[in-house]
Amino acid sequence: MSDSPAPTTAPPASPAAPLRRPRLFSRGAAALAIFGLMALVPLVAHLSDDPFLTVAFTRILVFAIAALSLDLILGYGALVSFGHAAYVGFGAYAVAILSRHGITDIFVHLAAGIGVAVIFAVLTGAIALRTRGVYFIMITLAFGQMAYFFFTSLSAYGGDDGISLRGRSTVLGTDLLAHNSVLFYVTLGALVGLYLLAAAVVNSRFGRVLAGTREDALRMQAIGFRPFRYQLAAFVIAGAMASISGVLLANQAEFVSPAYMSWHRSGELIVMVILGGIGTLLGGVVGAVVVLLLEEWLSVFTTHWRMGLGLVLILVVLFSPKGIAGLFERLLGRGK
Amino acid sequence: MTARLEIRSLHKRFGALAVTDGISLDIAPGELHAIIGPNGAGKTTLVAQLSGQLAPDSGQVLYDGRDITHMDMAGRVHLGMARSFQITTILHGFTVLQNVALAVQARxxxxxxxxxxxxxxxxxNAAAIxxxxxxxxxERAGDVARNLSHGEHRQMEFAIALATAxxxxxxxxxxxGTGRQEAExxxxxxxxxxxxxxxxxxxxxxxxVFALADRISxxxxxxxxxxxxPGEIRANAEVRAAYLGEEDAAC
Structure with missing residues (x-):
């Protein structure tokens, strides 16, 4: 929340016309620019003869999906889930375990990953949402770690060490995804689709209720809403979206391990959302790009690259509470 | 006629303190009933129990003859019970219109x-307007709620309460906390x-209270x-002794 004096002298909203925030339009333009630039990555990789670039950016897009899904509950519901990486893991393990048994179709992988994520989100969310604040963080962390240790103990599927895939998921019997650039565009397509979905949800009736529970749960009850059911629904949607990123992550890495689900990963997702800008959707995407590029770049100089990341995070939080997205909005003269 | 709201020997204790100590009260349909009392008399605690925010230790709350003692806040709102808060409770990041439209959306x-x-x-939006x-x-519909004055917040609370029909x-x-003009x-x-x-x-x-109420407790x-x-209350010796005191002169 920026506390910049807001538009007391703004154009008098004519009561007849419902408010349409022009901000949203330019956010759409920013999204278009970011996704458009991303779409050029395989081309650049081709021209610069650096195929690794496409693979690296596929990974970035995967985490952008995960961060986007986290922002849905963190930014719009003020639900700080510290176990979000578990859902990424469910998607990844859906690919690994099913492929091991000869089921390689990506749609089956997606269905299984989403299914497990939804069940886990309903069960753990129903319990975690009875608590607030720090307790919610701790409970989601505990459930996340339970999922982590469950997969660590699955020795048939690699246990602690993880498991390599024999190949990527197939699409209706074809090995389309074997091409790095196809996987890249599929991932980008998923990101854009889920971004549009999330944008629709936060502006819908449901989204407005969710944002209301973030602002003041007591007030919401006083006008007749029961916050729990809306928060739980959002928690489930976010979990399902994150599991999709897991399916794609397994395909990108062709390797799955419990490390995907560790609390470090959950923390990293939170960092991405905060760095990019809480409650902006696009912020999660930007945060994933920045964090992973910083990791790539800083780790060349030092193994202690996280210190550099920490410094950047501190600076952003101090000078732009709304993250990088907020910084851009201010630079472009909006939000004044 | 059944009372719109019937309170039957309601009790609520916080530790050793009986904040609500056997309150019984009827509110007839169409009535404007005021409850006055000095600070710490238990006014807000009573409202909290009536609205479902707090559960009473014993006693009953009946609404149109129906026992709602154990119904939650949202359930009571759907029956047609609206509440405004002493401490302004609004969605500060929402616009004024969104705040009210959300209450319309709830029903x-x-x-x-x-x-x-x-x-x-x-x-x-039309209903909210x-x-x-x-x-x-x-005319403040498009403004973000946090930028309104205290008096405007009170007006907004009122609009939100009305919007739950x-x-x-x-x-x-x-x-x-309202100024003279806002109070007017x-x-x-x-x-x-x-x-x-x-x-x-x-x-x-x-x-x-004395300007508005049909009955006062x-x-x-x-x-x-x-x-x-109001006339009876003003003349009541016990009330004068217990509460009105010097303020009586001002009435």
Whole structure:
């Protein structure tokens, strides 16, 4: 929340016309620019003869999906889930375990990953949402770690060490995804689709209720809403979206391990959302790009690259509470 | 006729302190009933129990003859019970219009709709604007709620309460912290709804209470020591001794 004096002298909203925030339009333009630039990555990789670039950016897009899904509950519901990486893991393990048994179709992988994520989100969310604040963080962390240790103990599927895939998921019997650039565009397509979905949800009736529970749960009850059911629904949607990123992550890495689900990963997702800008959707995407590029770049100089990341995070939080997205909005003269 | 709200020997203790100590009260449909009492008399605790925010230790709350003692807040709202808060409780990051439209949305259709912009629903916005006009806040509709003055917040709370289309309005000290001019405005608003809207007004402001109420109950240390018309209350010796005291001169 920026506390910049807001538009007391703004154009008098004519009561007849419902408010349409022009901000949203330019956010759409920013999204278009970011996704458009991303779409050029395989081309650049081709021209610069650096195929690794496409693979690296596929990974970035995967985490952008995960961060986007986290922002849905963190930014719009003020639900700080510290176990979000578990859902990424469910998607990844859906690919690994099913492929091991000869089921390689990506749609089956997606269905299984989403299914497990939804069940886990309903069960753990129903319990975690009875608590607030720090307790919610701790409970989601505990459930996340339970999922982590469950997969660590699955020795048939690699246990602690993880498991390599024999190949990527197939699409209706074809090995389309074997091409790095196809996987890249599929991932980008998923990101854009889920971004549009999330944008629709936060502006819908449901989204407005969710944002209301973030602002003041007591007030919401006083006008007749029961916050729990809306928060739980959002928690489930976010979990399902994150599991999709897991399916794609397994395909990108062709390797799955419990490390995907560790609390470090959950923390990293939170960092991405905060760095990019809480409650902006696009912020999660930007945060994933920045964090992973910083990791790539800083780790060349030092193994202690996280210190550099920490410094950047501190600076952003101090000078732009709304993250990088907020910084851009201010630079472009909006939000004044 | 059944009372709109019937309170039967309600008790609530916080530790050794009996904050609500056997309160019984009837509110007739259409009545504007005020509860007055000094600070710490248990006024807000009473409202919290009536609205479902707090559970009483014993006793019953009946609404149109139906026992709602154990119903949650949202359930009571759906029965037509609206509440305003002593401490302004609004969605500060929302616009004024969104705040009111959300209250309209709560009773108009499902909120498990994931598509379609809620901001662009004409039915919600039109109804919300109507309530904002009623409280004289329509021209601030597009402003973010946090930028409104304290008095405007009180007006907004009122609009939100009205937007839930209540059959019983619980107002918890709406005059608290309002300036003279804001109080005048609020008073005019209350006069407007008086007679049309069953209201329980919990208030500290004597002028407002004696100007508005059909009946007044005096709450002291968790007990109602007197109920009657403003004239009766003013003349009641016990009330004068217990509460009105020097303030009486001002009335």
């Amino acid at each position: 108009k259709g499902s909120s498990f709709r994931f598509f379609g912009r809620a901001d662009a629903e004409p039915a919600l 109507g309530y904002l006009r009623q409280v004289g806040l329509a 209540p059959r019983l309005l619980l107002l918890d000290e709406p005059f608290a 405005q609020l008073l005019a608003l209350m006069r407007q709804i008086k007679g049309k809207q069953t209201t329980l007004l919990v208030e500290h402001d004597m002028n407002a 005096v709450l002291v240390y968790g007990r109602i020591i007197a109920t009657g018309t």
